[in-house]
Amino acid sequence: MNETLLVLAMIWYMGAMIFTISILWYYKRQPTDRLPVWGTILIIIFWFVSFPVALIILLIIWIDIQYFSDEGDK
Numbered sequence: 001m002n003e004t005l006l007v008l009a010m011i012w013y014m015g016a017m018i019f020t021i022s023i024l025w026y027y028k029r030q031p032t033d034r035l036p037v038w039g040t041i042l043i044i045i046f047w048f049v050s051f052p053v054a055l056i057i058l059l060i061i062w063i064d065i066q067y068f069s070d071e072g073d074k
Helices: 002-029 037-067
Strands: none
Touching: 002 037
16 A cells, blocks of 8 residues: 555656646747646646645655554565
8 A cells, every 4th residue: 555655646746747847848938928727727726736635645655654564564
């Protein structure tokens, strides 16, 4: 279970980084272009929902490893 949550958290973080880099790269190529409304909505939803969820997943992993693993598991 620990490995699954860790992999999901890493995939979530990489998706956030790729999403941010793609937006920055787009506006570096076309600085006069405006951000469309759908792009703004996606950024707001993505960051304000996914970032806390990724942190909660990492906290759950840490609690599971710290308090619910046997000595033989470490």
